Amino acid sequence: MAFFVSAGWFRGFILKNPNVKGIFPSSYIHLKNAHVKNKGQFETVIPVEDSVITEMTSTLRDWGAMWKQLYVKNEGDLFHRLWHVMNEILDLRRQVLVGSLTHDRMRDVKQHITARLDWGNEQLCLDLVPRREFSMVDPDEISVTELYRLTIAASRGGVSAVPKRGEPRDSRQLLDACFTASSFDTQSSQFPLPPLTRNFTTHFE
Numbered sequence: 001m002a003f004f005v006s007a008g009w010f011r012g013f014i015l016k017n018p019n020v021k022g023i024f025p026s027s028y029i030h031l032k033n034a035h036v037k038n039k040g041q042f043e044t045v046i047p048v049e050d051s052v053i054t055e056m057t058s059t060l061r062d063w064g065a066m067w068k069q070l071y072v073k074n075e076g077d078l079f080h081r082l083w084h085v086m087n088e089i090l091d092l093r094r095q096v097l098v099g100s101l102t103h104d105r106m107r108d109v110k111q112h113i114t115a116r117l118d119w120g121n122e123q124l125c126l127d128l129v130p131r132r133e134f135s136m137v138d139p140d141e142i143s144v145t146e147l148y149r150l151t152i153a154a155s156r157g158g159v160s161a162v163p164k165r166g167e168p169r170d171s172r173q174l175l176d177a178c179f180t181a182s183s184f185d186t187q188s189s190q191f192p193l194p195p196l197t198r199n200f201t202t203h204f205e
Helices: 051-072 076-098 103-123 144-157 171-178
Strands: 002-006 009-014 017-025 034-037 044-047
Touching: 051 076, 051 103, 076 103
Parallel strands: none
Antiparallel strands: 002 009, 009 017, 034 044
């Protein structure tokens, strides 16, 4: 995040470590508009860009570290399948950023992207991502019932068609990989992850 520019330099900080400020060459900086929520020590910077692009960027960053661990753990099959899907997502991201797609084509591309993101998250045993119109929703801004409905929809639609080499494992293998038999009963649920719900209380008069 940059505060100001002077003679080819920006002063600011990296979002991962906002406590350390410094100067950066302007040639290394790409400027984007952003909204800042809760200004101060715990502020959140939200780029003003397509929410699908934001999700792709953060998800690929998370996958990158886990992808390397797959190689270390000698899980070659998933390592190569995830590499293929990551490159496909990067190619789709470039198409969205160019901004030359028609409305219908853009919708198809976003649907394709979210399907790949859901597939990868499931393979890596990550949380389901509830969405509305391809955009992630904030659990704190919707009701518990709406969040549950979106989570169910995501769990049913997340495993879609992917390239042959990247077809997901069946649900039994996914459950066995993510949970032990003692912590999750695979016979009683068809979903690998429970929906996220918030604590709430009801008062009766």
